[in-house]
Amino acid sequence: MARGRATLKDVAERVGVHLSTVSRVLNAKPGYVVSEEVAEKIRTAARELGYKTNPFAYSLRVNRSFTIGVLIPDLTNPVFPPIIRGIERTLAKKGYIAILADSDNDPAEEERILERLKARQTDGLILATAHRADELVADCLEEGYRVVLINRSVEAAGVSSITNDDHFGIAQAVRHLASLGHRQIAHVAGPQAISTGYQRYLAFREAMQAEGLAVDDNLIAFCDAFAEKEGRRAMAQILARSRPLSAVVAANDLLALGCYDAIEAAGRRCPEEISVTGYNDMPFADKFKPPLTTVHIPLFEMGIEAAEAMLALLDTENPEPRQVRLRPELVVRGSTARAPAGI
Amino acid sequence: MARGRATLKDVAERVGVHLSTVSRVLNAKPGYVVSEEVAEKIRTAARELGYKTNPFAYSLRVNRSFTIGVLIPDLTNPVFPPIIRGIERTLAKKGYIAILADSDNDPAEEERILERLKARQTDGLILATAHRADELVADCLEEGYRVVLINRSVEAAGVSSITNDDHFGIAQAVRHLASLGHRQIAHVAGPQAISTGYQRYLAFREAMQAEGLAVDDNLIAFCDAFAEKEGRRAMAQILARSRPLSAVVAANDLLALGCYDAIEAAGRRCPEEISVTGYNDMPFADKFKPPLTTVHIPLFEMGIEAAEAMLALLDTENPEPRQVRLRPELVVRGSTARAPAGI
DNA sequence: TATAGCTACGCAAACCTTTGCGTAAACCCG
DNA sequence: CGGGTTTACGCAAAGGTTTGCGTAGCTATA
Structure with missing residues (x-):
């Protein structure tokens, strides 16, 4: 809820300046100067009023949601939680959050989810659902969405992907x-x-x-x-x-x-x-x-890599796809033994 | 990205009406009538232009994000994926999405995450992290957030919770x-x-x-x-x-x-x-x-119940906490056997 | 002493939607 | 036919932010 949160206007009125000044002080962009005296007053007023920038207005203005859609084929497969954790953690460091969706291996559901994610204006899509010839992925790319594939890749080139060898x-x-x-x-x-x-x-x-x-x-x-x-x-x-x-x-x-x-x-x-x-x-x-x-x-690391690849894509105007292939390693346990004799 | 999506204005211009009319046609609220002729023209124009309502502007206007924060203590605990799946599925039916966060059993991290979720204006919080005397939960409640606890409950009354017996x-x-x-x-x-x-x-x-x-x-x-x-x-x-x-x-x-x-x-x-x-x-x-x-x-069902409880909270102005306690059932497998004799 | 150049800030547009209110035209009824 | 009601739609505000541009006052230079 958080009804009645303080706005830029509120703190501007409190200090007696224009709200645009408040905005610039709080954002501290280069190329715009404001006296330290006023800036300090603004900062304390903002703190006292508990000002938090309104994400809706901000997103509307900058046309970004700072939200990444993460599409998983089967959440109950224990492979994915570590990956998701890796994604979520590194995304969070840059102020992004993950919207998680689970298609349950159903292509139709997958499509519906993608529709929803797009409608939500997610800034990017991390997909663990890709098929070798995936039209959905192709569509996303064509529509200009930032996409990184994880675990699975597609045959078409030009997509960022984090896989293993x-x-x-x-x-x-x-x-x-x-x-x-x-x-x-x-x-x-x-x-x-x-x-x-x-x-x-x-x-x-x-x-x-x-x-x-x-x-x-x-x-x-x-x-x-x-x-x-x-x-x-x-x-x-x-x-x-x-x-x-x-x-x-x-x-x-x-x-x-x-x-x-x-x-x-x-x-x-x-x-x-x-x-x-x-x-x-x-x-x-x-x-x-x-x-x-x-x-x-390395599941957790794959998640991290995927998120980093996504952040890299988000940073640049003309994204260069990044393909990372991690090295797997055999771990020997009890399900393998010497071949029985005489077979 | 989806740069340059069609806006209400675009379809209004195309049809030759005011954008407010378009809004009302597309939303179809009672108490406002528009001739079927115009309505039809608007609908086809909207379809042709691929109009999708801009979530940022919409959220800004109605002051709701249609987003629920879901806080999990340990995503790698296989108990949670089925719960999450249940939550996500039933939330999606009503147009809500889940933002997933994993505190890794760290109270400090938990607090940080809650801050982030609140800053994002989530409409509600589903928490699987509650302690018996949880100040964070109390704070959320006090601030007017809709909260439902899952799996764990708190000792203070008045919180919706989905638990088992x-x-x-x-x-x-x-x-x-x-x-x-x-x-x-x-x-x-x-x-x-x-x-x-x-x-x-x-x-x-x-x-x-x-x-x-x-x-x-x-x-x-x-x-x-x-x-x-x-x-x-x-x-x-x-x-x-x-x-x-x-x-x-x-x-x-x-x-x-x-x-x-x-x-x-x-x-x-x-x-x-x-x-x-x-x-x-x-x-x-x-x-x-x-x-x-x-x-x-019943993990999956608990997720569903939690989401439904949340949706119920969201519907009403003065939310009545709902407490659901599901019945567990012993399932006997191989880790129990007759007590050895002579002990 | 003009003039240019800063400094420090204000103004207003733009982003896109919802919605209360206003208002023509059309209609109804006596 | 005149008054009032309804129908069908437009106008504009509001929601909060960012940001290009404008400007008043001041300083430094010629």
Whole structure:
């Protein structure tokens, strides 16, 4: 509420000057001078009256909201909270705030949310929802919005993005499994319409070859979403094909969790019979049963980077897209073990 | 950006009427009539020009931001994302948006954030950070802000709050343990400055008596925060006292996770030697090692209720505080087992 | 002593909307 | 046909800020 907040006019009247003078004193722009005597009077009056600049009037005047829309595909995925925290913190340092929205992986909802955010005159958009060929992103760019993509990227160039090196990460996972003696390695792939799902799939094939291992398409299944349920379905599908396998690399942690379920449901054991790797190192990954071997990516830092990229975009008139790719790192836990003999 | 958006004036000029007429047509208030002919022309012109009402000017005029501040103590606690999702969804239906802020359990930061939110003229505040005697909350109320508390409540009356029945929930947990033959039950209590921590502690004592069990103060330890680390510390402390015990009820899931660690570090086993219960049924509680027996509370629904309570407050001039207490439910999983014999 | 140049501040427009009030024209009724 | 009511719309203020421009008084220079 804060009804009846003091305005520039109020403090101007109190001091006996014009409100424009008050404005300039309080904003202290170069090129405009006012006697220190008057300035001091104005400052104390402002303090006494508890003057706070009215954000509506200010925004109306400068045509900026100092608000950034943050669009997340699934807030309940523990990967995102650290990212969001990073975003929010660094945005706050510059006087910006984050408006959070969660599309729940629904493209239609996503579009509605974007409409709302645009209607609100957000100064920029941080999107974690991008598809590889995302028209929504293209539209935003075309309309002149500042956009930075996080985690996922789009194929079209010219967008700022903060991602991790999927190829490097997957290669580490595969190498780890190979070094444990695994030769029949399955892949529970993410949605191919999303950059991470696609790149990790490509990376899996490459890494297998690099290790001199054959990739068997029967040991690959694709998921429609990065969700536990899909991971379970895909893993069950692979298991049902009755090919020998001793390990599976899942395209992310949620899928890996689904793999756990499917493996247990099939009466197999992880890691004794089947090793599992995830991706993201989401919070609590170390608490699972078994603790998940996964590829760690610096979530909090990604949030910071995204916010900084956004602030950079906001600063300049003709924004240069900035692409940051962070290095992931394998963290070995209990879901991977030596390949069982005789497989 | 959206530079050069069409304004009321633009569409007025296009049609050849005054902009006030356009405003009334587009807003369609009763008590003001305009011929259907003109109205139709205005509507199509508005559509063609892509008119969207300027939120800054609108807010300035009506002195409302249609923005609700949501303050969370720890975003990385998986309890909150479902709550936030519930809040955001139901707020969106009425044209409100949520500004999310995360205090990271830091009271000073909390104060800073509240300052920022107030400066932004948020129409209301949903707080998940309340302490039992919270001056910040009292201040907000006094300043006329609409406030609804979620999860935690304050001792002072007159605040809207959405909570769960801590006594009922804890009683269920204790009864469950008692029915499994446990008699020496420990309690890893939450911060006593927070309603949930305090009430669950009280509830624990009551429930023990109700089951005819003695409560041994040596089997109780207090945590300074609802964090895994604290849970580990507290549980280790209890274990170090070398009293016989076969179960522990933790004041929330994160603390329970800490108990897991301490139990393992002490070379004991859960649930074979020591049963553990949590509280909240946070996402992935069923994936832990072992799957956590805990008290489920309807997180998503709490978010919805909180948002609805806020919308109700916003509607009326003299807001009647609404207090909702949701019923929790024990969900039994793998972290509780029959008490070992001979203890 | 003019003139130019500062200094220190005021004036008013602009941003865009909502809304109370005013006012023509059209209508109704007796 | 004259008076009053209704219909349909315009006018302008108000909300609070920023900012280009104007200006009165003073000082320094020629």
